[in-house]
Amino acid sequence: MTITDEPAADTGVPETRSDGQLHRLPRRDAVLRMSEVRAAELADSEPLDGENDQTMLMNMGPSHPSTHGVLRLMLELDGETVIRSKPVVGYLHTGMEKTGETLTYLQGPTNVTRMDYASPLFNELVFSLATEALIGIEIPPRATWIRMLMSEMNRISSHLLFMATNGMDLGAVSMMIYGWREREQVLRFFQKVTGLRMNHNYIRPGGVAADLPDGWRDDVLHLMDMLPPRLEEYDTLMTGQPIWRDRLQGVGIISADEAIALSATGPILRSTGVTWDLRRDMPYLAYEEVDFDVVVGSYGDSFDRYAIRLNEIRESMRIVHQILEKMPEGDYRAQDAKVTPPPRARIDESMEALIHHFKIFTEGFKVPEGEVYVAVESPRGELGCYIVSDGGPKPYRMHIRGPSFVNLQTMPHMMADSLIADAVAVISSVDPILGEVDR
């Protein structure tokens, strides 16, 4: 049974998803198109005539507890109902892309790793892959597999952070601590491998900074043993919780057409039933050699996005188990004298080696002229890196396609005609990292 005022073709709701849930017609006027200046003027002015002045403009953020950093949302409210909204970004703008032009390719990862601070290794990875594509070097298999291991661990930690913040945003405050507790364990592993909990600068052009430490296998296995029961706990606490389901199911619905039109990627696109995962569709590293499923939803609502992330943790664990089996022996960085500094022992013996070492770390290595775009599947979607090289040791232009930034524009469409509480659930389920949005 379908109740609709318009022909079904216009609803944008595929019929396969008729399931008793509510579906919102896509609204073309969900975005509040008003400048901040005009909004400020309105705030100071006297109310307009009563009949036409029914709505209220409210700023949510940039310092609001659940805008995930410094996102600012201008909401047009009718009572508690969000009519239109507009995300305002730029409060965390630090000019990292511009900074990237002044840093050598070897210094690049320290810069990009600060963008998406919840999944820093993906930023390093995509930058390194782009640089390597420009130079055209092959990295040894062990480096590839180490990169995969670290990426998947980072995906787990990032999704755990999502579990924590999503729980907190919906009022399940204990979940915040539980999510962090598990993430902390993953971060400890990172610290052991890279020396840092975040901003690792571990994945570098030519391989990784260091080989995995002794006992890494036990650490990973310990994590893999610890996580499944904890995820079961999440299921008890949240997935099966009636209030939790009521709060998320049917909230923030987006259709596949809308998501594609708005360039959404990652869990948001997958929640609409589109099976798009760069690990499978445009394989990089060695993802062709591991077996995993792409988790998709069917309703395109916040609950699907939550469930997708929860199950992606499980898929990542599957991948990690396979990596543990297949991890090859060998070198952890390319033995290409162009990008790799000579070993410490050589520096003592050879003047040339010393000069070479010095040149790599001061001037940097030169990268052939050209441009390249490389994309990886970060926990938030398609993370791309576009580099133009003029043949020098620094990028002529470096651009990052941040999935958080692109996904942000789905927000007004998801939260139109819903309550403020739903708007918070939507922000949470988009899971933006503002460092990546503003760059």
Add this chain to the structure above:
Amino acid sequence: MGDPYLADGVVFADVLLAIGKAVVAFVVLLVSVMLMVWFERKVVSRLQNRIGPNIAGPFGLFQTLADGIKLFFKEDIIPTRADRFVFQLAPYLALVPAFLTFAIVPIAGDFNGDNDGRVSMFGRETFIQVADLPVGILFFLAMSSLAVYGIMLAGWSSGSKYPLLGSVRASAQAISYEAALGLSLASVLLVSGTLSTNRIVDLQAADGFGGFIPNWNVIITGFVPFVIFLIAGTAELNRPPFDLVEAEQEIVGGFHTEYSSIRFALFFLAEFMNVVTLSAIMVTLFFGGPAGPDLGFLPGWLWGFVWFFTKLLFFLFTFVWFRATLPRLRYDQLMDLGWKVLIPLSLGWLLILAAIRLARNGQIDVVEGNEFANILLVIAVGIGIMLIAAILLSMAIRTARETRLKERGLVAVAVDGAEEG
């Protein structure tokens, strides 16, 4: 009835006694609130894998005191757009009813034998409660309604948008849940036949079914009114999962967003005081208050105290447990729960209880002279009517929902009533 010490004229000792009781109740409430804040933080911490306050005093017991002192010395900020007088008044409006409600709670007393809760103090017979009002329960309802004024006016007078939303939520929530709260209380009044808290406790002190099951109202009224009271009470207190009025993640802090310093502390205090008071009322109405067996080795009146606080602690823990476990409801879900579930259910239950009472008194006498058969018949018919009413209500709700969605240009896509599970 009333308090026995006022029965035969007022002497000087009575005045002292009244003042003494008020002071003691005040201190007991304040201390228990202080401990409650500590208890909540400590329990929530343990549930969340944290340690909680452990620096100020033994086990962090003085943490609340430290926080209070800190808040007292903070700058008191009044926003420029605020309505100054109302803004300054509101915290007291929230605090005073929270204090007053505690006056009707019997916190101890000897309810064994024919004592009726009387104890002997300074040669006078008295109850251990500040006042045993003949309209005690009505007083509680009145005070809990008044408490919302503080919250509502605080939000309204702040001259800011988030507090305004909070105060709108507060007034809607209070009105909705007051009804359910009152109706579930009516069940207790029906079986007790009195509004006096002392009498209600005294009636529950009698031996119950089979001699060993306590004669508590929670059993006599059939558990449902208690559950409704607990849910409605949680909503009335603005405690999680019904803390939409504050909802830090949505409206930042709701009504107290703009408050700082000691005024904020007063709201905080009032909130926790309400938790303690409502738990105490719950214990009084449904769990026999201080009534309990005298196990010896302590004076009789002290046992009432022990039982009362044991029961109280259980409910305080329940509230903390709620907070650590449940996500917050959305505004419309809260309203749905109140109006479409709790109020009809409590009303129906009240009517069934009334009918059962009539049957027991022999006023419904279908099966001649057989009281048990009559009661069964009444229950069967009552439950049947409630089921029919529930079906009608759900149909009405569904129709209304579809009409509403249609008006707002939303589509309801439903297939064979399949619920996503």
